Each structure stands twice: as structure tokens, then as C-alpha cells.
Amino acid sequence: MTHIHRLMATAALGLALSAPTAGAETWRYAFEEALDEVQGIFAQKFKEEVEANSDHEIQLFPYGTLGESADTMEQAQAGILQFVDQSPGFTGSLIPEAQVFFVPYLLPTDTETLASFFRNSEAINGMFPELYAEQGLELLTMFPEGEVAITTKEPFASPDELDEVKVRTMTNPLLVESYKAFGATPTPLPWGEVYGALQTxxxxxxxxxxxxxxxxxxxxVTDHVTMIGHNNFTTAVMANKDFYDGLPEEDRQVIENAIDVAFDHIIEYQKGLHETSIEKIKEAKPSMTFTTLTEEQRAPFREAAQEVEARFIEMTGEGGQAILDQMKKDLAEAQEASSS
Incomplete structure (x- = not known):
């Protein structure tokens, strides 16, 4: 983040802090996307519910208004922000076990199974909150944002064809390991630099x-979109723990209810979003190609995923193993629930 951007972010936050509260509290909520993207839609529904059921106001700060992801996380931990939505991709350095969401081919792509998993998972609802609490954060929910696709300048259908291709990753050690295993050259970059780096x-x-x-x-700035079925993007909504623990029970209940409503809303909102987005891209750039690899083509990528899983255990030890085992159990139960 440049000096001028930091000044702008500080100025924006200063305006927020000086906003009148009319006798009620103003809570600040930052997220990693634009207002009309998935995290923004979730945040807007959360804001709507909190404001409809309390005297409090929620101020929303989309991506870029308060800096990069590292900046908003620091602000949430410091209590400057009351709420933050951030992918485990960026919290992996704080909470190594959260990198489990980047073990390839662990999460299913089916929306119903995913929704059931995120709602009911013991790993998410029972184990992760303790790990987030150690970092001064109250984990309110995690939710899926859609199947991850890879955009490239040249087409590929195997790890060999990704050789020497520099693929941007979040600053997440396990995601770096994944792309190494997939044959590519992982290149961690802040999101604000990605478009220009592809352009050049x-x-x-x-x-x-x-x-x-x-x-x-x-x-x-790319020409090909490839679905190898390796992951579904996950994000987490958190509150500053001191702030949350200091709230009266009534306010905590308002927040929990708003989170539940926003979760249901975002799952419904995403139905068909993947396909609609493809149509919009085709309309904007008819030459763009879209390829879904067959199970046979995915086999070498799945094989590579095994070494990434082993690397995750090396990084996180017994704690990571316990979370991975619990997630696999939770996913099996979600699969059974959605197919019955």
C-alpha cells in the first residue's frame, strides 16, 4: 500500500469515526470485494438486518477504501473495525490451520452440499472459533463464494502445460504449494497489482x-478460463473479540440472527451466478474460451493434491490433522444429507 493510499484510507476512516451516531453505536464492517460482489451482497443484507432490529448503524467499507487485506485485518484486530470479511487465504499466516481450505479437491463444487457443510460443520462451528479467538477475533460464519476457475493467456489441460506459467496466488503458503504441485510458478501478489501484472x-x-x-x-487481460474442479472459494466473517464479548446479550443475538439471514440470502443469491457470469464474459469478449477438464484430465491434478495435503499436515502438525479429519467427516455427512 503506497503512502498516498494510506493517507486516503486514514482519511476515510477518520470521516467514519466522526460520523454522528444519534445515541446509538455505529459499527464498521470492511470486506475484500466491491459492494455488488458476493461479500458486498452479504454485507448489505447483514447491515439491513442489524439496522432493522436495533438502533445501531453499520458502515460498509468495500475493498480498497481502507487499504489491502492485511490493513483491514490489522484494523479489525485493533478494534478500529468491528467486523471484517476476509478469506482464509489471507489469514493463513495468522491461523495456519485455516489453510485447510486450500487443500485441492477437498471441498465439493455442489452448492447444496457446500451449504449443508458450512451450516453444520463441527470443524467450522466448533473448532475454528477457538483458533480465531486466539487472534482476537470472533468467528461469526464462513460461507462459499463459488467454484474457483483459472484464467490464463494460453490454454492448458495438464500440469505439464502449466510449466513456467506464472500464476498469481494470494499470500498463502499452501496455495503456493498447490500451484507448485500443479506445475506452475506461483507468484504471490496483492490483489491491487494483478490486472497490471497480467497486462504487462x-x-x-x-x-x-x-x-x-x-x-x-x-x-x-487473459484469454482462457479453465475449471479443474480443485476448489471453492471460502470466506470468513469475523468481529473484533473484545468488542463482541463486551456487547449485551441482546446485541449479540441481533448480530447472530443477521448473520443467519445473510448466510441464507447469499447461498440463494449464488444460484446460477457462475453460469450468468460466463454469459456476461462471452458477451464482452466472444473469443474467450471456457474449458471444464474431464475426470481423466483432472487425475494428475488430483494426484498432485495428495502432496499438498501432506504439506498442510507438515505445516500445521496435530492441530491441522485434527481439523482436516473433522472436515472430511463433516463433508461426508453433508454429502449424505444433500443426496438423501
């Missing part, structure tokens, strides 16, 4: 859910 060929690829590829116009 510093990197040749990046991964994101389809709606984000469309809304951020990644198709303008």
Missing part, C-alpha cells in the same frame, strides 16, 4: 470464482 505479462494467470473474474474484468 509479469504473470500469465490467476484464480478466482467466475463472478469475480467477470466483475474485475480479468478476461480483458
Amino acid at each position: 505479462n509479469i504473470i500469465q494467470g490467476q484464480e478466482n470464482p467466475m463472478f469475480f473474474i467477470e466483475s474485475t474484468k480479468m478476461y480483458e
